[in-house]
Amino acid sequence: MYKFQDGIPIYTQISGELKSRVISGQIKPGDKLPSVREIAEEFSVNPNTVQRVFMELEKDGFTYSERGVGTFLKEDGNMVAQLQQQEAEKIRTRFISEAKKLGLSLDEILKDLANHWEQGGTQE
Amino acid sequence: MKALLTYEFRKIFKQNKWSTITLLGVTAIFLISASISVRNMDLSGGPLQLLSMFSFVGLASVFAIALISPTITAIQNYFRDLNSQHAVFETYIPQNGWKRLAAKYISYFSHIQLGVLLAAIVLGLTLFSIRGIAIDQFTQEMPYRMQEVVDYLNAHRAELIWKTTQALVSIAYGLLSITLFFNFFFTLHSVLRHKIKSATPLTFLAAAVTSLSLGWIDDLLFNNTARMHENMASSGPEMLFNFMVSAIAFYAIGYMLEHKTELK
Amino acid sequence: MIKINNLSKSYCNKPALINASMSLAPGKIIGLLGPNGSGKTTLLRILTGELRADSGNITIDGEPLSTNTKARISGLTNTDFMPQGMTIDQAAATYELFFPDFDRSQFHSLLADMDLAESLQISSLSKGMKSQFALALAISRRARLIVLDEPLDGVDPVAREEILDLIAKGFREESTILVTSHLIHEMERLLDEVYFIREGEVQAMGDVETIRESKNISLDELYREVYRK
Numbered sequence: 072m073y074k075f076q077d078g079i080p081i082y083t084q085i086s087g088e089l090k091s092r093v094i095s096g097q098i099k100p101g102d103k104l105p106s107v108r109e110i111a112e113e114f115s116v117n118p119n120t121v122q123r124v125f126m127e128l129e130k131d132g133f134t135y136s137e138r139g140v141g142t143f144l145k146e147d148g149n150m151v152a153q154l155q156q157q158e159a160e161k162i163r164t165r166f167i168s169e170a171k172k173l174g175l176s177l178d179e180i181l182k183d184l185a186n187h188w189e190q191g192g193t194q195e
Numbered sequence: 196m197k198a199l200l201t202y203e204f205r206k207i208f209k210q211n212k213w214s215t216i217t218l219l220g221v222t223a224i225f226l227i228s229a230s231i232s233v234r235n236m237d238l239s240g241g242p243l244q245l246l247s248m249f250s251f252v253g254l255a256s257v258f259a260i261a262l263i264s265p266t267i268t269a270i271q272n273y274f275r276d277l278n279s280q281h282a283v284f285e286t287y288i289p290q291n292g293w294k295r296l297a298a299k300y301i302s303y304f305s306h307i308q309l310g311v312l313l314a315a316i317v318l319g320l321t322l323f324s325i326r327g328i329a330i331d332q333f334t335q336e337m338p339y340r341m342q343e344v345v346d347y348l349n350a351h352r353a354e355l356i357w358k359t360t361q362a363l364v365s366i367a368y369g370l371l372s373i374t375l376f377f378n379f380f381f382t383l384h385s386v387l388r389h390k391i392k393s394a395t396p397l398t399f400l401a402a403a404v405t406s407l408s409l410g411w412i413d414d415l416l417f418n419n420t421a422r423m424h425e426n427m428a429s430s431g432p433e434m435l436f437n438f439m440v441s442a443i444a445f446y447a448i449g450y451m452l453e454h455k456t457e458l459k
Numbered sequence: 460m461i462k463i464n465n466l467s468k469s470y471c472n473k474p475a476l477i478n479a480s481m482s483l484a485p486g487k488i489i490g491l492l493g494p495n496g497s498g499k500t501t502l503l504r505i506l507t508g509e510l511r512a513d514s515g516n517i518t519i520d521g522e523p524l525s526t527n528t529k530a531r532i533s534g535l536t537n538t539d540f541m542p543q544g545m546t547i548d549q550a551a552a553t554y555e556l557f558f559p560d561f562d563r564s565q566f567h568s569l570l571a572d573m574d575l576a577e578s579l580q581i582s583s584l585s586k587g588m589k590s591q592f593a594l595a596l597a598i599s600r601r602a603r604l605i606v607l608d609e610p611l612d613g614v615d616p617v618a619r620e621e622i623l624d625l626i627a628k629g630f631r632e633e634s635t636i637l638v639t640s641h642l643i644h645e646m647e648r649l650l651d652e653v654y655f656i657r658e659g660e661v662q663a664m665g666d667v668e669t670i671r672e673s674k675n676i677s678l679d680e681l682y683r684e685v686y687r688k
Contacts, residue, residue: 072620077677080546080668081648111630115623117488118630120668200558209544283540286509288557389510392471452513453526458509 073114081116082123088114089124093133093144094154097168101146199290199298207302211268218257222317225253230324254321258314265310266370269303270377277385278459292452297443303374308367315363365434372437375444376406382448386455392410460486461604461635466515475501478515479661481654483604486632488649490667491639492682493656499639500536502686503608504659506637507534519603530558533602535610535617538593541581547592548577558600566599567657569628573621587618594622598636605629605636611645643679653678657686 092098104110106127111118125142128134132152136142145149145170170180184191229250232243276282276299288295348355380402387394417433461483468476476498483489491499504510508529517524519531534540541550543588547570555561570577573591575584584592594610610626611619619642626636626649640646653664662685664670670681 072623075648077680078671078675080671082668083672111627112624114648115620115627117627117651119651120648121488123668202553202556280537280539281541283509283537283541284542284553287507287529287532287534287540289526289528290557291526378508389470455511457511458504 082120082127085110085114085116085121085124086127089128090133090154091158094151094158096151098144100144100148100150102144103140104142104144106141196290196294196298199288199294200248200301203302204296204305207268207272210272211265211306213266218260219251219314225250225257226320226324229254229321233325235440237241244249251321253382254317258321261310261314261317262370263310265303266374267305269307269371269374272303273299273374273378273397277381277456280459283458286458291449292454293446293449296449296452300371300375300445304367304371307374308364311363311367311370315359335430372441375441375448379444379448380405382451382456385457386451388459389457397443460520462518463502463506464516464518466502466505466512466517468505468510468513474659476505476512477659479656479659481661481663483637485603485635485636487651488626488630488636488638490646490650490653490678491498491637491656491661492641492646492653492678493639494641497656498659498661500608501659502656503534503606503637503639504536504674506604506606507532507536509534509536530560531603533558533597533605535593535597535606536608538586540593544581546578546579546580547575550581550592551577551596554587560601562599562601566595569595569599569625572628573625584627587614587621590606590622591618591625594625594629598625601631604633605634607636607638609640610638611640615678619645634659643682644677647678650678655682655685669674 073088076079089098089104093100098104103110106112106123107118107121110124113122114121125134125136129142132145133147134142134144147153175183204365212366228246232250235243276285285295383401384394384398387398391397413433413436416436461481463479463483466476466479467474476510479498479502479565481489481491491502493499501510502637505512506524508524508526513605519528522528542553545553551561551563551566555563566569567577570592573588573595575592581589581592584629590610590613592609597607607626610622614622623645626638629636638649648668650667653667653670655664664681664685668677670676670678676679
C-alpha cells in the first residue's frame with residue numbers, strides 16, 4: 072500500500088505521484104487517466120480526495136474532462152518539459168538551501184557533484 | 196411479516212431437526228420393545244420383564260421430553276435473542292417490536308403444539324401396544340374392559356376428536372403462557388440492565404412477586420386450588436382472565452422491544 | 460444530512476457520552492477517533508438501535524430515529540452479529556430477506572476480490588476473514604448511513620489493508636460512512652472529516668486535508684496535541 076507522508080495533504084502527494092508518472096512517460100499527453108474510483112482504490116484513499124486531485128490538475132491546465140468519458144491529459148507537447156522544470160525547481164531549491172546550511176561554497180559543490188555524478192544517486 | 200416468519204421458522208427448524216429425528220427414532224425403538232416384551236412375557240419375571248420396564252420408563256421419558264422441551268427451547272431462544280451477540284442482527288431489522296414478537300410466538304406455538312401432539316401420540320401408541328394382554332388374574336378382565344372402551348370410543352368419535360383437540364391446544368396454550376411469563380421478565384431485564392446496578396436480582400424479585408400475585412388473584416377470583424391442569428382446561432371466565440393477562444403481557448413486551456430494550 | 464444533537468448516555472449513572480453532537484453529510488467518510496472506552500462504541504450503538512440515549516436526539520434527513528429509519532442504517536458494531544451455524548451464502552440470503560437495499564452483486568464481487576468462497580461456514584473463518592465478510596455485508600447496502608465500529612480491531616496488518624480497501628470500495632455518493640477507530644494513523648487516508656472523542660465528549664475537527672495543509676501534522680499528532688494536558 073502506498074506510503075503517504077505525514078503532515079502533507081494527501082491530495083498534494085497523489086498529485087505529485089501522477090505528475091511524476093507524466094514525466095517518466097507512464098502517462099502520455101492525450102492519454103485517458105484512470106477513473107477517480109480506480110485511483111482511490113489504488114492508493115486506498117477516499118474518492119473525494121482523488122476528486123480534489125483532478126480538480127487541481129484541471130485548474131492548473133494539465134487535464135480536461137469529457138462528460139461520460141473521463142479525464143484526459145492535454146495534448147501539450149510542452150507539458151512534460153514544463154513538469155520537469157517544476158520538479159527540477161523544487162529539487163534545486165531544496166538542494167541550495169541544504170547546501171547553504173552546510174556552509175559549502177559554490178565551487179566546492181560543483182567539484183563534488185562532478186566527481187560523483189556517474190555513480191552518485193540512490194540505487195533504484 | 197413473511198420475512199420474519201421465514202426467519203423464525205428456519206431458526207427453529209434448524210435448531211431442532213436432529214433432536215426431533217432422534218426422539219422419533221428412540222420412540223419407535225421403545226414402542227417396539229414394549230410391545231414385544233409385554234406380549235411374550237410370563238409371570239416368572241426374568242429379562243423380558245426388565246425389558247418391558249425399561250421400555251415403559253423410556254416411553255414415559257419421551258412423553259415428558261416431547262411435552263416439555265419445546266417450551267424450554269422457546270424460553271432459552273428468547274433469552275438468547277436478547278443477550279447473545281449473534282442476535283444483534285435482529286435489532287437491526289426494520290420491523291416493529293410486536294411483529295417480531297408475533298413471529299417468534301407463532302414459531303414457538305407451532306413447536307410446542309407439535310410437542311404436545313407427539314406426547315399424546317406416544318401415550319396413545321403406548322396404550323395401544325399393550326392392548327389385549329392378560330398378565331395376571333387381576334387384568335384378566337382387561338380384554339373385556341378394553342373392548343367396552345373401544346366401543347364407547349367408536350360411538351362418540353366426533354365429540355372425542357373435538358375434545359381431544361381442545362385439550363391438546365389448551366395444554367399448548369398453557370405452556371406458551373409460561374413462556375410468555377419468562378419472556379416478559381427477560382425483556383424487563385434488558386430494559387433495566389444499563390439503568391440500575393442490581394437489574395438482575397431486581398428482575399428475579401419482580402418475577403417472583405408477580406407469579407405469587409397472579410396465583411393469589413386467580414384463587415381470589417375463581418376459588419380454585421392453584422393447580423395447573425385445572426387452570427388450563429377450565430371455565431370460561433378463568434380462561435378469559437388468563438387470556439387478558441397474556442394479551443397485556445404480550446403488548447407490554449412488544450412495547451419494550453420497540454422503545455426500551457437495550458443490548459448488553 | 461444526519462444530525463446528532465446533544466446526545467447523552469450513562470451506564471448505571473456512569474456517564475459514557477456527554478452532549479455529543481455531530482453532523483454527517485452524504486458522500487463523506489467521517490471518522491470518530493479516540494481511545495478505547497471514550498464512548499465511540501456507545502454513540503454508534505445508539506445509532507444502530509442497540510442502545511437508547513438518555514437525552515438528546517438524532518434525525519436522519521429530518522426524521523427522528525425509529526424502527527423505520529433502521530432500514531436506512533447499516534451497522535457493524537461487532538463481527539459476530541449474524542446468527543451462528545450459517546455459511547456466507549446463507550447469511551447473505553438472511554440479510555437480503557430484511558434489507559431490500561442489499562446489493563447482492565456488489566457483495567459477490569467484494570468477496571471474489573478477497574478470495575472468500577461463499578460456501579464456507581462462517582465459524583470456520585479466521586478473525587481477519589470474518590471481519591472482512593462482516594464488513595462486505597454491511598457495506599453492500601445502499602444505506603443512508605453506514606456505521607462501522609473499529610473495523611480494524613483484532614485484525615492482522617495484512618488483512619487491515621484489505622479492510623481499508625473494502626471501505627474505500629464501499630464509498631457511495633448517497634451514503635455517509637461513519638467509522639470509529641483508535642488506530643488513527645491507519646484510518647487517516649480514508650477520512651474526509653474527523654471528530655475526536657475523549658471521555659464521552661465529542662469535538663469536531665473538520666476537514667482532514669485542511670488540517671494537514673494548515674497544520675502540517677498527522678491526525679495522530681493532532682489528537683495528542685489536542686488532548687495533551
